[in-house]
Amino acid sequence: MEMLTTTEVATLLGVSQSTIWRLIDEGALPSVRLSETSWHRVTKPQLTEYARQKGLELDWSLIDKQ
DSSP, X not given: OOXXXXXXXXXXXXXXXXXXXXXXXXTSSOOEESSTTSOEXXXXXXXXXXXXXXXXXXXXXXXXXX
C-alpha cells in the first residue's frame, strides 16, 4: 500500500504541513504511524476518501505518484 508523507498530502490538498498535522491530531484525516517514533503517513486510499468526502479533486501530478 502506497504511503504518502505529510508534505505530499499538504501539496495535494494545497494547505500547509501544519494544517495536515492538525487534521491528523483532530482525527479528521486518518493516518498510520509505522512505529512509536516514526512520522505519520497517510495511505493513498485514506487521502482519496478524505478528498471525496470533502468534495476535493486531487492532482496526483503535483507529486508524481499516479
